[in-house]
Amino acid sequence: xxxxxxxxxLLCHAVVSILVVLLxxxxxxxAFSCRLIQSTALCNNGQLSTVPTHLPQQxxxxxxxxxxxxxxxxxxxxxxPTLRTFSCAKNHIRTVEENVFSETPLIENLNFADNExxxxxxxxxxxxxxxxxxxxxxxxxxxxxxxxVCLLVQNLSSLETLYLSRNAMxxxxxxxxxxxHQLKELSLERNLLFEIDGAFDHMRKLERLNLAFNCLxxxxxxxxxxLQVLNASHNSIEWFITNQNINETFQLETLDLSDNHLLFFPxxxxxxxxxxxxLSNNLIDFYQGLSNDSSLNWTTSxxxxxxxxxxxxxxxxxxxxxxxxxxxHVKLLDLxxxxxxxxxxxxxxxxxxxxxxxxxxxxxxxxxxxxEDLPVTIYELDVSKNRLxxxxxxxxxxxxxxxxxxxxxxxxxxxxLVPGIFSSLPKLTTVDLSHNPVGLxxxxxxxxxxxxxxxxxxxxxxxxxxxLSDCSIxxxxxxxxxxxxxxxxxxxxxxxxxIKQEFLACLSSTLQHLGLGNTGLRDFDFSPYSHLKxxxxxxxxxxxxxxxxxxxNLNLLDxxxxxxxxxxxxxxxxxxxxxxxxxMNGNAFNCCHLDWFKTFNEYKDISVVDLSEVxxxxxxxxxxxxxxxxxxxxxxxxxxESIVWYILLFASVSLSIVGISVIYLLTFKPKILPRVIKKRxxxxxxx
Numbered sequence: 001x002x003x004x005x006x007x008x009x010l011l012c013h014a015v016v017s018i019l020v021v022l023l024x025x026x027x028x029x030x031a032f033s034c035r036l037i038q039s040t041a042l043c044n045n046g047q048l049s050t051v052p053t054h055l056p057q058q059x060x061x062x063x064x065x066x067x068x069x070x071x072x073x074x075x076x077x078x079x080x081p082t083l084r085t086f087s088c089a090k091n092h093i094r095t096v097e098e099n100v101f102s103e104t105p106l107i108e109n110l111n112f113a114d115n116e117x118x119x120x121x122x123x124x125x126x127x128x129x130x131x132x133x134x135x136x137x138x139x140x141x142x143x144x145x146x147x148x149v150c151l152l153v154q155n156l157s158s159l160e161t162l163y164l165s166r167n168a169m170x171x172x173x174x175x176x177x178x179x180x181h182q183l184k185e186l187s188l189e190r191n192l193l194f195e196i197d198g199a200f201d202h203m204r205k206l207e208r209l210n211l212a213f214n215c216l217x218x219x220x221x222x223x224x225x226x227l228q229v230l231n232a233s234h235n236s237i238e239w240f241i242t243n244q245n246i247n248e249t250f251q252l253e254t255l256d257l258s259d260n261h262l263l264f265f266p267x268x269x270x271x272x273x274x275x276x277x278x279l280s281n282n283l284i285d286f287y288q289g290l291s292n293d294s295s296l297n298w299t300t301s302x303x304x305x306x307x308x309x310x311x312x313x314x315x316x317x318x319x320x321x322x323x324x325x326x327x328x329h330v331k332l333l334d335l336x337x338x339x340x341x342x343x344x345x346x347x348x349x350x351x352x353x354x355x356x357x358x359x360x361x362x363x364x365x366x367x368x369x370x371x372e373d374l375p376v377t378i379y380e381l382d383v384s385k386n387r388l389x390x391x392x393x394x395x396x397x398x399x400x401x402x403x404x405x406x407x408x409x410x411x412x413x414x415x416x417l418v419p420g421i422f423s424s425l426p427k428l429t430t431v432d433l434s435h436n437p438v439g440l441x442x443x444x445x446x447x448x449x450x451x452x453x454x455x456x457x458x459x460x461x462x463x464x465x466x467x468l469s470d471c472s473i474x475x476x477x478x479x480x481x482x483x484x485x486x487x488x489x490x491x492x493x494x495x496x497x498x499i500k501q502e503f504l505a506c507l508s509s510t511l512q513h514l515g516l517g518n519t520g521l522r523d524f525d526f527s528p529y530s531h532l533k534x535x536x537x538x539x540x541x542x543x544x545x546x547x548x549x550x551x552x553n554l555n556l557l558d559x560x561x562x563x564x565x566x567x568x569x570x571x572x573x574x575x576x577x578x579x580x581x582x583x584m585n586g587n588a589f590n591c592c593h594l595d596w597f598k599t600f601n602e603y604k605d606i607s608v609v610d611l612s613e614v615x616x617x618x619x620x621x622x623x624x625x626x627x628x629x630x631x632x633x634x635x636x637x638x639x640x641e642s643i644v645w646y647i648l649l650f651a652s653v654s655l656s657i658v659g660i661s662v663i664y665l666l667t668f669k670p671k672i673l674p675r676v677i678k679k680r681x682x683x684x685x686x687x
Contacts, residue, residue, distance in 0.1 A: 001614065002200040002273055004020065008085065008275075009661075010361050011327045017458075019514075022373050023129045025250075027457060028222055032047065032057065033046030033047070033048055033052070034386040035165060035284075036055070036056070036059075037439075039058055039059055039060040039061065040059070040060065040061040040062075040472075041055050041059050041061065041062045041063065042063050042268070042339070043062065043063060043064050043067070044063055044064065044066050044067070045065075045066045045659070046066060046067055046687070047067065047068055048065075048067040048069065048551050049067070049068045049069060049070070050069070050073075050076065050079060051064065051069075051072070052078040053076075055079070055080065057079055057080060057081070057082075059080050059082075059083065060082055060083060060084045060085065061083075061084060061085040061086075062080070062083065062085070062086050062087070062089040063085075063087045064086075064087065064091070065089045065090050065091075065111075066089075066090045066091070067088070067091050067109050068091065068092065068252050069092065069093050069095065070091075070092050070093060070094060071087055071093065071095040071096075071097070072088075072093060072095070072096045072097060072100045072127075073097050073100070073231060073402035074097045074098070074099040074102075074601065075100075075103075076100060077098075077100060077101065077103065077104045078103040078104075079159040080104060080591075081103060081104060081106070082106060083104045083485070084106055084107060084108050084109065085105065085107070085108065085109040085110075086104070086107055086109070086110055086111070086165055086554065087109070087110075087111035088111065088112065088115070088225055088533055089111045089112065089113040089114050089115070090113070090114040090115075091114075091115055092115065092116060093112065093115040093116065093252075094115075094117070094118065095114045095119075095120045095123060095124075095278040096103070096117070096120070096123060096124045096125065096127045097127065097129075098123060098127050099127070100127045100130050100279040101128070101130045102130050105130055105131065105132060105133065107131050107133070107134060108132060108133055108134060108135045108136065109134075109135065109136040110131065110134060110136070110137050110138070111126075111138040111307065112124075112138060112139055112142065113135075113138045113141050113142075113163070113409075114140065114141040114142070115164075116139075116142065116143070117139065117142040117143075117152075118142055118143040118144055118145075118148060118168075119145065120604075121148045121151065121152060122151065123145065124152060124274075125154070125155075128152065128155070128156060128362055129155050131156070131158075131468045132158060133158055134156055134158055134159060135158060135159065135160045135161065136159075136160065136161040136162075137153070137156065137159055137161070137163070138265060139152065139162075139163065139164055139167070140162040140163045140164060140166050140167070140187075140292065140562065141165070141166040141167070142167060143167060143168055144164070144167040144168060144169065145167075145168050145169060146169040146170060146172060146176055147171070149164060149169060149176060150165070150175060150176050150177075150178075150634070151677060152219075153177065153180060154178065154179060154431065155178065155179070156179075156180065157179050157181065157182065158182060158654055159180055159182060159183055160182050160183060160184045161184060161185040161186075162177075162180070162183060162185070162187070163187045164187060164188050164191070164515055165187050165188065165189040165190050165191070165210075165231055166189070166190045166191070167191050168191065168192060169188065169192065169193055170191075170192050170193065170194060170195075171193065171195045171196075171197070171475065172188075172193065172195070172196045172197065172199035173197045173198060174197070174198040174199060174200055174201060174202070174580045174670040177199060177200070177202075177203065177456060178202070181202065181203070181204070181205070182205060183203050183205065183206055183648050184205055184206060184207045184208065185207065185208040185282075185420050186200075186203075186206060186208070186209050186210070187210040188209075188210060188211055188214070189210045189211070189212045189213055189214075189231075190212070190213040190214075191213075191214055191512065192215060193211065193213065193214040193216055193579075194215040194216060194217065195213075196216065196219075197546070200224060201223075203213065203224075204226055205226060205416060206226060206227055207226060207227060207229065207251075208227075208228060208229040209224070209227055209229070209231070209668040210231045211230070211231065211232045211234075211235065212231045212232065212233045212234050212235070212256075213234040213235075214234075214235050215235060215236055216235040216236065216237055216596045217235075217236050217238060218237055218238055218239040218240070218242075219232060219237055219239070219243075220239055220240075220241045220268075221241065221243045222240065222242045222615075222662045223242070223243040223246055224241060224250075224252075225246065225249070225250050225251060226251055227251065227252055227253075228251050228252060228254070229253065229254040229572075230252060230254070230255050230256070230334050231254075231256045232256065232257055232260070233256045233257060233258040233259050233278070234258070234259040234260070235258070235259075235260050236260065237257060237260040237261060237262060238260070238261045238262060238263055239262070239263070239264070240262065240266035241267040242255055242267055242269045242270075242325065242675075243264075243267055244267070244270065246270075247270075247271075248271075249271040249272065249273070249276075250269040250271065250272040251273060252269065252272050252273065252274055253273050253274060253275050253276065253279055254274075254275065254276040254278075255268075255274055255278070256276075257278065257279050257280070257282070258276040258278045258279060258280040258281055259280070259281045259282075259335070260281075260282050261282065262279065262282035262283060262284050263282075263283050263284065263285075264284065264287075265279070265284055265286070266279070266322055266324075267324065267325060268324060268325025268326060268327070269325050269326065270325055270326060271326055272325065272326050272329070273329050274297045274326070274327070274329055274330055275329050275330060275331045275332065276330075276331065276332045277327075277330050277332065277333050277334070278332070278334045278339060278636065278663070279333075279334060279335050279338065280334045280335065280336040280337050280338070280358070281336070281337040281338075281340050282337075283338065284338040284339060284340060285338065285339040285340055285341060285363075286340065286342060286343065286347075287345055287508070303348055305372075306686045308401050312474040318473055324347075324350075326347065326348065327350040327351045327625060328351065328352060329353060330351045330353065330354060330470045330526070331353055331354060331355040331356065332354075332355060332356040332358075333354060333356070333357055333358070334356075334358040334489070335358065335359050335362065335456055336359065336360040336361055336382070337356045337360065337361040337362075338361075338362050339362065339363055339518065340359065340362040340363060340364060341362070341363040341364060341365065342364070345415040345564055348373060348374060348375070349373065349374075349375065351375060351485045352375050352377065353375070353377055354378055355376045355377055356378055356379060356380045357374075357380070357381050357382070358380075359381075359382060359383045359386070360382050360384045360385050360408075361384075361385040361386070362385075363387060364383065364386040364387060364388060365386075365387045365389060365390070366388065366389065366391070366392060367386075367388055367390075367391055367392065368388040368391075368392040368393070368552065369381075369391055369392065369393040369398060369401070369402055369421075370392065370393055370394065370397035370401075371397045371398075371400035372397060374399060374401060376400055376402065376403060376457070377403055378401060378403060378404050379404065379405050379406070380404075380405065380406040380407075381407050381408070382405070382406075382408040383408065383409055383412070384408045384409065384411050385410070385411040385412075385433065386411075386412055387412065388409070388412035388413060388414055389412075389413050389414065389415070390414075391409070391414060391417060391421075393421055394418070394502070397638075398425060399424045399425070399426070401425060401601055402425075402426050402427060403427060403682065404425050404427065404428060405427050405428060405429050405430065405455050405627075406429065406430045407422075407425075407428060407430065407431050407432070408430075408431075408432040409431075409432065409433050409436065410432040410433065410435050410467065411434070411436075411438055411548070412433040412435070413434040413436065413437075414433075414436040414437075414438055414452060415431050415436070415438065416438075416452060416453055417438055417452065417455055417635065418452075419441050419452045419454060419455055419456045420456045421455070421462050422455065422457070422460065422463075423456060423457075423459065425462075426462065427462055428460070429461055429462055429463060429464045429465060430463075430464065430465040430466075431465070431467070432467040433455070433467065433468055433471065433585050434467045434468060434469040434470055434471065434490070435469065435470045436471055436473070437453075437472045438453060438454065438455055438470060438471055438600070439453060439455075439472065439473050439474070439475075439545065440454055440455065440456075440457065440468070440473055440475075440476055440477070440480050440504070441454035441455060441456045441480075442454075442475070442479075442480070454643060456556045457480060457481055457482060457484060458479055458480060458482045458483050458484060459482065459484065460483070460484045461483070461484070461485060462485060463484055463485075463576070464485070464486060464487045464488065465486070465487065465488040466486055466488065466489055466490070467488075467490040468489075468490060468491055468494070469490050469491065469492045469493045469494070469515065470492075470493040470494065471494060472494065472496075473491065473494040473496075473497050474494075474496045474497060474498065475498055476495075476497070476498075476499065476500075476504075477503070478502045478503055478505070478506075480503065481504070481506055481507055481544075482506050482576045482648065483506075484506075484507070485507075485510045486507050486510060486511060487510055487511060487512045487513065488511075488512065488513040489504075489507065489511060489513070489514055489515065490513070490515035491515055491516055491517065491519060492515040492516060492518055492519045492536055492538075493515075493517065493519075493679070494516035494519055495516070495518055495519065495520055496520065497519040497520060498520070499516065499520075499521060499524065501524065501525060505528070508528040508529050509530075510531065511529050511531060511532055512531055512532060512533045512534065513533065513534040513535075513538040514529065514534070514535050514536070515533060515542065516536060516537050516540070517537060517538040517539050517585070518534045518538070518539035518556065519540065520541075521537055521540040521542065522539065522540075522542075523546075524546065524548075525546075525548045526546060526548040526549055526551075526552060527548040527552075528550075528553045529552065530552070530553075532553075532554060533553070533554060533555045533556070534554065534555060534556040534557075534558050535549075535552075535554055535558070535559075537556045537558065537559065537562075538559060538560040538561050538562065538586075539560065539561040540562055541562060541563050542559075542561040542562040542563060542564065543562070543564065545559075545564065545568075547571070547572055549571075549575075549623065550571060550574045550575075552578075554575075554578060554579055555579065555580045555581070556579070556580065556581045556582070557575070557579055557581075557583070558582075558583045559582065559583060559584050560583045560584065560585050560586045560587075560610070561585075561586035561587070562582075562586070562613070563587065563588055563589055564587040564588070565587075565590045565593065566571050566590055566593035566595075567594045567596035568597060569596065569599060569615075571596075571636060572595065572596035572599040572600065573599050575606070576599055576600050576603035576605075576606045577603065579606045580605065580606065580607065581607045581609050582600075582606065582607070582608055582609070582651075583608075583609050583610050584608055584610065584611075585610040585613040585614050585615075587614075588616075588617055588618070589614070589616040589620060590616060591597060591618040591619075591624055591626075591629050591631075591634065592616060592618070592619065592631070592634035594616065594631065595627060595631070597626055610629060611626070612625070612627065613625075616629060617655060618634070619634065639646065662674050675682035
């Protein structure tokens with residue numbers, strides 16, 4: 001037994017090894033391209049050209065995305081009768097044979113996104129007929145027209161979710177989705193739709209509809225009462241009018257009409273549940289003031305025509321501000337980038353639960369920051385980039401806005417404010433007053449009781465983020481931020497600001513971000529600010545990096561547009577160990593003192609964000625990209641190499657002098673040379 005046991009075992013191992021090799025060579029190489037997780041097969045990115053046939057028969061999910069499939073042949077799925085999910089997105093499938101799914105009738109989720117089904121769509125439609133339990137179908141990115149889609153989904157009455165994004169549909173009518181009575185979600189994003197004529201009337205269960213990035217000119221007689229989310233952004237919609245004759249409560253909660261051509265605030269359902277109303281980047285304004293001018297002869301009705309010349313006459317008082325519908329449930333209203341220059345009286349108060357109000361980039365010249373004009377629930381208010389010259393307010397009414405936390409008034413023309421107005425807001429944590437000519441009050445004295453050109457920021461315990469960039473601030477008193485616990489302070493672009501050490505001393509234990517760009521900064525000791533993580537000292541004509549920076553654990557440092565010529569190597573090493581990002585463009589770095597650049601390159605954790613733009617000045621006062629500069633060009637970079645050049649130059653000059661002397665002798669005194677040669681070279685011979 002001992003004699004023959006060893007060779008027998010070796011022989012068995014050899015046979016097994018040969019069988020494995022043969023299986024790898026002659027078997028199915030695709031067997032090793034899938035990863036099994038319980039009953040799910042992940043075969044993505046496997047360079048597969050056919051459906052694997054080696055998977056367990058109980059496999060319920062197969063993912064074949066990003067492979068090389070061209071055709072799905074009959075029987076390719078017959079091994080998997082319990083299959084529930086089949087995904088082959090991002091292949092090159094043109095043909096799906098008729099009986100592919102005949103033996104997998106339990107499929108519920110099918111993904112054919114980003115293939116080429118438009119070429120054989122008739123055969124694909126026939127193959128789908130056997131999927132009586134199909135609930136989710138993705139046909140996005142297949143170049144399908146509306147007629148193709150109609151044929152593909154005509155027998156799929158069980159569908160609940162249908163994705164048709166990135167196709168070539170132009171017009172929808174009542175026949176396009178006929179029979180899809182169970183559909184709950186439909187995505188038609190990024191097609192070429194310019195008309196929808198009764199396509200959704202029979203879809204009583206539809207809850208989510210995505211029409212974004214199409215060419216729709218209007219949505220009128222809207223009457224989809226069961227719809228909860230409608231995204232019609234990025235179209236050319238000028239009108240959104242609900243059928244006002246419907247007494248049923250609409251279930252709509254989110255309406256996105258951003259990036260359209262809306263002229264009027266949308267005419268919403270009389271009863272609804274809208275909580276999110278996104279209307280940014282339109283042409284919305286309120287016109288009741290103009291409608292009172294009889295000389296303008298305003299119309300009160302609009303007629304709409306479709307391709308069949310069927311007229312839909314909507315008659316209403318278009319200028320009446322009661323047509324806005326029910327706004328009582330709105331929590332988010334985004335009217336950014338419109339043409340609004342005023343709000344009708346009591347308009348915002350129609351939204352008692354309003355939480356976010358975004359009015360950036362409009363034409364407002366005045367705004368009321370009072371509880372009489374704003375709901376007390378308001379949490380974030382953005383009125384930046386308007387034309388505000390007046391902020392109507394009072395300490396008493398402002399204090400009732402006890403939920404207001406974020407306030408953005410930047411990029412207006414506010415010149416006077418009630419100095420202590422912001423301290424009356426008990427939960428205010430962020431204020432952006434940048435790009436307004438309003439300064440800082442020197443103290444909190446009683447002399448600042450009415451409107452003034454400065455604001456008091458002291459003793460605001462809740463305030464954490466304060467942005468005062470480009471506010472024409474010239475002085476800061478030592479008590480300006482006393483009693484506050486700011487973590488972010490932005491004072492950049494105040495070029496006449498005179499900053500002294502004691503001005504910010506009270507914030508040394510709390511500041512995490514400090515912006516002092518373009519403030520005429522010279523000498524400043526940053527060492528007390530041990531919690532600082534981000535520092536901007538750009539545009540300050542700094543010629544030497546402040547040594548106090550070395551004691552900080554900064555994550556980001558902005559040194560752009562100063563007068564730095566180099567950074568000491570020891571300082572560069574310390575910065576490289578701590579910084580995550582640094583900006584350095586716009587300095588006059590010396591090309592022959594770039595040791596800091598080498599140090600930064602050695603540490604992979606630091607990123608010079610604008611490195612491709614950083615330049616240096618060479619010995620000839622020529623500018624170079626730091627990343628492209630060769631240090632050999634520096635004159636004192638290699639002393640031995642410089643000596644060699646001097647020796648070569650001396651040798652060439654000496655040879656030139658000797659050559660000139662010989663030519664002179666041969667030309668002007670030709671007899672001298674033979675005599676010299678005869679005298680030196682002739683010797684007497686023995687014969």
